[in-house]
Every structure is written in C-alpha cells, then in structure tokens.
Amino acid sequence: GESVGLHLPTLSVQEGDNSIINCAYSNSASDYFIWYKQESGKGPQFIIDIRSNMDKRQGQRVTVLLNKTVKHLSLQIAATQPGDSAVYFCAETNQGGSEKLVFGKGTKLTVNP
C-alpha cells in the first residue's frame, strides 16, 4: 500500500550545524504535509506544515521544502541545538479525502555538544 517513508532512520549532527531530515511519499493524491517533533516520552508536537501549491515554507529556524516531481519532502533546521534532539515524523493527507494523517516511521536526530 501507499505510505510515507523516510530515507534515514538516524541523524547525528554537531551543535550549531544545520540539519536536513528527508521524507519520501508515494501517494500522488497527497496535497498537505506536516512535520512533527516527538521528544522522548512525549506526544508528537507540530512543527510546520506545507500545502502542495507551495514548494517552500519557513518558520522559526525551520524550513520545509516540497518537491512534488520526485515526491520528496525535507525539513531543514538551522543552527541545531541540543533541544532539537528528538524523533521527527512527516505526515501526509489528502485535503479532499478523509483528512486522515498518514505518518512515516521517523528520523531520530541527535545533536552533539
């Protein structure tokens, strides 16, 4: 079946570096994407979202890029901090459909001091 997946299960970066977390999706009908952050022992927390009519959206220290041609999504975190250490999930949905989110497996980001 169609699902959202991630290229890398783990990512380790130095504090202050930029981080890039990737996500591949296979459902061509998906037109809305969300990135969540999940710290250990907590529920997922919304970071940023993007619609398919956009290819880039920026937030505070985060940027999401969407490449619909290759069905690829990425989350860029600028000046990564120890507090950014967490598991990051991408999720997709079809706005005209059931509006249910489909989550990927997640990438564990570790920030080294």
Add this chain to the structure above:
Amino acid sequence: NAGVTQTPKFRILKIGQSMTLQCTQDMNHNYMYWYRQDPGMGLKLIYYSVGAGITDKGEVPNGYNVSRSTTEDFPLRLELAAPSQTSVYFCASSYSSGGSYEQYFGPGTRLTVT
C-alpha cells in the same frame, strides 16, 4: 487550556483483561483520533471520530472499540488484551476548518500486556 489529556499514564494488563483508556480535550475540537506507536515505529491510526456520535475505523481497529458521546471525550476500549497490544497509545484532536490539519496530541498511555 489543558489541551489533550490521557489517563492512565502507564498500565500493565494480564492477557484477557479489559480496560478503557481515557482521552479528553478542552479545545472544542470536532475531530478526535486514537493512534498506537510500537517501538521505533510511526503512528498507526486505530479509530477516529469526526464529531459526537460518529466514529470510524482506522488502519488497525481489530481488538479495540471506541465511543464518542460528547465533544470532549473519546475513550478507547480494549476488551480482551493480547500481548500484540503492548504499545504506547496516543489520543489526538483537531479542528476541521478546511485550513490547517494540525493534530494536537496527548502525552500518551504506555500499555504492557503480559
């Protein structure tokens, strides 16, 4: 606002026992969801509700039941617990406005079935 609250935080069940996981939200959201998260995995949708009195199955509904008698509450029932139901359970809610589809998550319930 307390957001989404879940009880209990932890529970150990014996095989065949039953229990109800409680979920309450105070944001007046119309949509509510139950997910399970197995170790090292993403979230899988168990059941969801688009409003009071309306529920529907998600990806992995077998072994679970839900009800939605009020906007605020969305309990998840396990009737005959099995080891395969050992997982962390998250409740979430969202407001379907045709705009953002952001879901707000509770802190989770860690369930072990032995």
